[in-house]
Amino acid sequence: MLQTRDNITTLQAARELYGSTSAVSQTALRKLKSRVQLKLFSHLFFLDYTDARHPVYRRYEQECLDLLYQAGVLLREGEYVVSEKLYRRCQRLASEGEFTQHEVTSLLGLRQIYAEQRQVGHYRRVIKQLAQAENLLQNEQEASRIFWEAKMMLSDQVRIRQQLLTKLPEFVQQTEALYQRAATFRVYDHLYKLRLMQQELIGDYEGIIRTTSESETLWEAGKLNAKRFDRRYNMFYSVFAHLQARRLQEGLRLAAQYLSAFHRSSGNWFVFMEHYLLLAMHAGEYRKAAELLKMALDNPFFSKLRTAAQQRWELYRAYLNFVAPENLPVRNLHFAQLMHVLPEYSRDKQGLNVAILILQFMYYLKQRNLEELLSRLEGLRKYAGTHLREAAALRSRLFFRLLQLTVTENFDVVVCRRKGQPLLAKLAQTPMPGEAFAGTEIIPYENMWQLALQLMQPEQS
Incomplete structure (x- = not known):
């Protein structure tokens, strides 16, 4: 009940379980919760740390922790022979795994055993190892x-x-x-x-x-x-860096090679897939991006993601639908509604707000909706003036100036292309910002500008 209904109160739970909200019922509920919690805690001793989804070190560290627990219990019971064997085994495993803290704990246990049993030679060797x-x-x-x-x-x-x-x-x-x-x-x-x-x-x-x-x-x-x-950590960062360094084809090759290392039920799988998807989007491989998007959305564990993560995937879907609707058809009504709810997706000042504002502008540019475009331009100016004043936000500021041309030049594609050339050249020379100045380009601004020029092309009669 408490797991499936997040908003249920203690009084509501007491009423449903015991038929009343009296003090006796509430006390009974507290005792029930305590018993359930203790039962759940007891299951922690039986977790399977050999599962490939866990970081590689956990299974080895857990073996040390189990040995330390067993040896400590036996030592307190006065069983020196078996506890010594367990401490020695733990010391060996801890040394092999470079778990220095557990090695120290093992040596402390052995020091106590040898001191209490007056085993001088063993004691001297152990305190030397302990000092190191x-x-x-x-x-x-x-x-x-x-x-x-x-x-x-x-x-x-x-x-x-x-x-x-x-x-x-x-x-x-x-x-x-x-x-x-x-x-x-x-x-x-x-x-x-x-x-x-x-x-x-x-x-x-x-x-x-x-x-x-x-x-x-x-x-x-x-x-x-x-x-x-844990090589997966290394793989994750390598793919991320290839995306940001614009080494797209090499990044796509590595992402395809590394994907199987991440279990599809883990949160890391979804984050890795975000980078894989963005590599495909930046490379203009929209069919591949659609395949990756479908893999993520069809994953049965998608519903367990945090709301913010699910909303990022919705934004990726909106971008993909806008630039390549033939690969991922979405009804026009749905896309129009999406334009109105996107601003709620990111309230922090560095996340996906820029990507949201740009997609909204492109949507209304496609419609030639001057009133909405003017409104979005004002929003872009205010946002840039407040949150994009750092030197590292230069790419976003340059692209905002390019978008501004579309309105000031009355959608004249020839003039926009000519006047935008210096800005575009400067944009191409400006590297992606570091994460301290985070701002996500779901599709590179250079590609988005070419799309904007296409949208302004006069319709063929």
Whole structure:
């Protein structure tokens, strides 16, 4: 009941279950919820972490956690022989998987066993290993502190992301120094992700391609721990970077190759598919884009996506229908209605608002609806003046100026093409912005301008 009906209140649930809303009924409901919750918690011990949908490290880390739990219980019960075996096994697995924190916990358990049993030789060996592991762990924890500080600043707000940009070079330098002292996977992973974060925020997509390629090479050479490195993360970033760097055909090839690595029930599958779809849209392969869109919308797990994610897919469908209706037919009435509800899709100031405003303008340009176009132009001016003042938003500002020509030149395609040429040339020389200045071009502005010129062509008699 509580799962299927999100808005049900405690009083409503008590009435439906017990026929009244009295204090006794509400107390009974609270006890019932507590029992159900405890039963659900007990099932956590039986989760299958060998499932391929999980990050690769989970199955190995969970094995360590299980051993630590069993060894700890036995040690507290005074069973030294079996608990020692379990701690030793956990230490070995933790060392192989570079789970330093779990290795330290195992060594602490062994230290207690050997101290209480007066096994001097074993005790001396363990405390030496413990000192080395604790030194590694200290470096790892400092790297984690730096990484999570950066992650915390990776806000949806553009201003905070730009503040992070000024601190990231120092964060990367500090983590590189830590990696020199402790070349463990955990430190490497934080350094790798900090570099990707920095490159993504400044729009250095060629840098991301190099970073992901280097990591893939290290993994293939066996220099990255196979029990820890999740290649899907690397694949995801590589495809994303190829999209942003406009290396479209290579990106499409990689996306097709990598897709099978993502389970279709996971949220990561849908995000990966968004990048795959955008690669096809940017490459002008609209038939392929329609196939990918259908795959996503037909996925039975689509309904479980957050509302914002579902609305992004609706926007992609609207764009695809506008530029290539023959590949994805949608009734005109439905498309017209979509134009009116799109503004509700994105209330933040950096997400898909620009893409929504542009699609609305193109829709009314196709109709030659001057009144609506003038209204949208005013909206574009206000939006640009308020939210696109940064240098990195130059592409959007340039395209807004191109769209403005269509109205000021009274839909004269010859004049618009001539006067728009300098703006178009500048647009072609302007790189995609980094994620700190996020704005999604579902179809490249250069392609959208060519479509606008086509829409203004006089009809053939």
